[in-house]
Amino acid sequence: MVEPRVYVIHENPEWFPPLKTAFDAEGVPVEEVLLVDGGIDLDAPPPPGVYWSRMSASADTRGHGYSKEYTRAVLSWLESWGATVVGGSRVLELEVSKVAQHALLRSGGVEVPRTTAAFGVGQLLARAREFEAPFITKHNQGGKGLGVRRFDSHAELEAHAASPDFEESADGIYLVQEYLRAREPFITRAEFVGGRFVYAVRVDTSAGSFELCPADACVVPDAVGEVSAFSLRRKIDASHPLIRELEALLARAGILIAGVEFIETEDGRTVVYDINTNTNYNPDVEASSPVSGPRSIAAFLGGLLEETRSEALQSA
Ligand SMILES: Nc1ncnc2c1ncn2[C@@H]1O[C@H](COP(=O)(O)OP(=O)(O)OP(=O)(O)O)[C@@H](O)[C@H]1O
Ligand SMILES: [Mg+2]
Known part of the structure; x- marks a missing residue:
């Protein structure tokens, strides 16, 4: 049987070394799952352990355009088997949608910037007119601040949208947001x-x-x-x-x-x-x-790993 461990699901290997060092220091076994290819036997249970998805909204900017889809698939499989998952399906959907993040924050009672979601570039230009300049535009599926821009006039946005520099939002959804001074x-x-x-x-x-x-x-x-x-x-x-x-x-x-x-x-x-x-x-x-x-992450996930181990022993 495979020794239970913490599986870290992401797509950028450069992010792993600091995590690996921390897990080693905490004495927690860890394995990286670089979800840029691979496959799963849907009818077989996942290896025992704790699964932490840290899939990034900006995966496509590193040439990993399908990694989010792979993660959706893996998470639904893990969840169907009752595996211990941190950063499960709901969290992934939040990560890839600034609309969902805004909705969660607003409904939780914290103060959020005034924001409109525009579906398509035409609506981005139209809806931006409802905002006084300066204002911010963002892609719904962001990450790394990509696509986040400040415009000092509506004409500036219109010129930008018509220019070769304009980057389309991956899901067609653009945010227009109040500029926070x-x-x-x-x-x-x-x-x-x-x-x-x-x-x-x-x-x-x-x-x-x-x-x-x-x-x-x-x-x-x-x-x-x-x-x-x-x-x-x-x-x-x-x-x-x-x-x-x-x-x-x-x-x-x-x-x-x-x-x-x-x-x-x-x-x-x-x-x-x-x-x-x-x-x-x-x-x-x-x-x-x-x-x-x-x-802190290594210690927290290490604690969850201990819990899954003792549950497995009790049911054995
Ligand atoms: N409404 C705003 N007013 C002023 N500045 C803003 C506003 N929204 C974002 N910014 C600036 O742009 C940065 C990137 O924006 P945001 O965090 O929304 O994008 P992101 O793609 O999620 O970036 P990251 O993944 O790095 O967190 C912010 O950290 C902030 O400095
Ligand atoms: Mg940010």
Whole structure:
């Protein structure tokens, strides 16, 4: 029989080394499932263990256009056999839809940016007219901030939509969103593991980029002496009212591992605009934090693995 272990389902091998190091340090057996090909015997049970899907909405930008479909297939098979799955079908559907993320956040009672979903490019242009400039547009199926743009006028959007730079949304759905004017040029990303707050990261946005991937693999080497855009935001802890609301919201939605992003605005609002269930941890933040994101994940999934082992023993 195969030794039970934690299976990590994703499609980007560059994300695995920091996770592997953390699992080894916690003494939890782990195996990467790179879902870029392969297959499953639908009539056979999955090997015993814990399955964690961290499939990314931006898989297609790495040449893995079908990985999301493969993950849908694998998750429905795992769930049909009653396997222990973290980041199951519902979470995948949330990861690939900013509409679903917005709906969840709004229904959970947190403040969200005013947003319209437009079906097709024609409607994107028409619906954007209902927003005062500046406004933001996004692709429903985002990730890495791709397709997130700020427009300072409607004419600018119209020119962009007609230009060769225009990228179509993968599912035809575009978001038009209120531009959030930050009180200070940073966003905050709160990390949760096992449904519990781990730490909050301050991401400096003064350079103006909307592509804010925190992973080691995405980091452009800093010029000598340059300060990292990512730092630990110590003032935000588990007792912060928004963090408590987010923990409750994630619990209701069955989301165990996530990074949630918000902006504190000039006019005094704290507005939540993004839930990432494919979350990576920044090395500078990890180096200065007393708790580690990947270690928290390894410990949490290791605990689930122990539970599945003892259940298997009881039923044997
Ligand atoms: N409504 C907004 N107003 C101002 N800035 C915004 C707004 N929405 C997004 N941004 C900026 O753009 C960045 C990327 O947006 P968002 O997080 O929605 O995209 P994403 O594709 O999910 O990115 P990622 O996968 O990196 O989280 C944000 O971190 C923020 O800096
Ligand atoms: Mg984001």
